[in-house]
Amino acid sequence: MTTSRRVADRKVARFERSALKKSPKKGYPVGLFVLGFFVFVILGSSWFQIIRTVSTRGIAV
Numbered sequence: 001m002t003t004s005r006r007v008a009d010r011k012v013a014r015f016e017r018s019a020l021k022k023s024p025k026k027g028y029p030v031g032l033f034v035l036g037f038f039v040f041v042i043l044g045s046s047w048f049q050i051i052r053t054v055s056t057r058g059i060a061v
Helices: 003-021 032-057
Strands: none
């Protein structure tokens, strides 16, 4: 086995040991405020698009 292969195997083993020690986080990966903000932006932009489309085509609501 070459030296570079041994070094690579040692690094992989060290990484796998450290990865096993970390516990998974519970909850949302992003904050609830950020998630709410994105939902607000997406829904708000879709409502504005619907209103703009209806008003430019002259369709009675």
